[in-house]
Amino acid sequence: MNTQEIMDMDQKFVMQTYGRQKLALSHGKGAEVWDVEGNSYLDCFAGVAVNNLGHAHPKVTLAICHQAQRMIHCSNIYYTQEQAELAQLLTQISPHDKVFLANSGAEANEGAIKLARKYTGKGEIIATDNSFHGRTLATVTATGQEKYKTPFQPLPDGFKHVPYGEISALAQAITENTAAIILEPIQGEGGVIMPPEGYLKDVENLCRQKDVLLILDEVQTGFGRTGEMFASQHEGIQPDITTVAKAMGGGYPIAALMANTRIAEAFNPGDHGSTFGGNPLGCAAAKAAIEVLLDENLVSKSKEMGNYLQKKLEELKSKYSFIQEIRGCGLLIGIELTIDCADVVKKACEKGVLVNCTAGKVIRLAPPLIINMTQVDKVVNVLDEVFAEMS
Numbered sequence: 001m002n003t004q005e006i007m008d009m010d011q012k013f014v015m016q017t018y019g020r021q022k023l024a025l026s027h028g029k030g031a032e033v034w035d036v037e038g039n040s041y042l043d044c045f046a047g048v049a050v051n052n053l054g055h056a057h058p059k060v061t062l063a064i065c066h067q068a069q070r071m072i073h074c075s076n077i078y079y080t081q082e083q084a085e086l087a088q089l090l091t092q093i094s095p096h097d098k099v100f101l102a103n104s105g106a107e108a109n110e111g112a113i114k115l116a117r118k119y120t121g122k123g124e125i126i127a128t129d130n131s132f133h134g135r136t137l138a139t140v141t142a143t144g145q146e147k148y149k150t151p152f153q154p155l156p157d158g159f160k161h162v163p164y165g166e167i168s169a170l171a172q173a174i175t176e177n178t179a180a181i182i183l184e185p186i187q188g189e190g191g192v193i194m195p196p197e198g199y200l201k202d203v204e205n206l207c208r209q210k211d212v213l214l215i216l217d218e219v220q221t222g223f224g225r226t227g228e229m230f231a232s233q234h235e236g237i238q239p240d241i242t243t244v245a246k247a248m249g250g251g252y253p254i255a256a257l258m259a260n261t262r263i264a265e266a267f268n269p270g271d272h273g274s275t276f277g278g279n280p281l282g283c284a285a286a287k288a289a290i291e292v293l294l295d296e297n298l299v300s301k302s303k304e305m306g307n308y309l310q311k312k313l314e315e316l317k318s319k320y321s322f323i324q325e326i327r328g329c330g331l332l333i334g335i336e337l338t339i340d341c342a343d344v345v346k347k348a349c350e351k352g353v354l355v356n357c358t359a360g361k362v363i364r365l366a367p368p369l370i371i372n373m374t375q376v377d378k379v380v381n382v383l384d385e386v387f388a389e390m391s
């Protein structure tokens, strides 16, 4: 089928919940993807920070094929070696020692909220304005953006919001009924918003003082995206619960909430569960994906390439007055414009580079961590051409 035929069929049969580009992708390899017409693109968005290893990484593909031949799924009422091994690996790379496996970022956050409430026996969750934590009813309520939740009222009780980056607002919001604070270490969907230096450490200290749990939502920032395995490591903080998803399975949908035994033990059999969570296929994919991340030193490459890309983008900033700010960390970068960025996305796509627009005026770049210098140069050259056409 060609692009138009696919679009027509989609519009007829798929609920129209996505504002899509007029592009039908068929396959990818490394940092490149192809559309059904045979055109290639440099993927600078990596499926919303999912394809950290690029597309079709041979080790992940092999692990999936091998596992699919043995067993795709079995119930969580049985043990599997794949689940136990993945959980062990997650504890080795994170500051936690117990894991619950889920299927999506929203589900991991739901689980984290349930765990915090069960452990503390308290109900209130404090989140931040402009945050994004998912689309289920509890996570959309935690999300600090009205547009995502207004049509879906009534929303669950027990959530309140404070400005991101303001420690005094957080301190004032805590009450004796507060179970946890949920935060993104960098607000991704909200426009790649970096908190002020020291904020996360201050939040950690505040949580300790007030006996409140800190849930760090690393769904977007985890697995090397920001130049550390987890963004919490930039300030050396120790969250009580970390949630991860996106890049975890090398493209395969799998997620986790991770905690320390003291807190994790609040969950007893029957308290939480998922039919598909931690299925052998997902676990095999995630174990392979994390091993590739470690074997190929992709976390330090993310830092190195991220610094290079940010430096090149700063050069563009000095050329175009409508570039307000370049910010980010590792390979999660935002280019804030004073103009609407939808046209930039469209024009960059026509020139063979896929980028994303978030929060209306921010170009979000989140390429695979395997991106090389030549490819980074191509991204910057294409953006340069697009910006030149727009000025």
Ligand SMILES: Cc1ncc(COP(=O)(O)O)c(C=O)c1O
Binding pocket: 048, 103, 104, 105, 106, 107, 109, 132, 133, 134, 135, 184, 188, 189, 217, 218, 219, 220, 245, 246
């Ligand atoms: C920080 C953060 N948390 C949670 C989610 C929700 O993840 P999912 O779409 O896998 O449910 C996202 C998705 O963009 C995210 O960026």
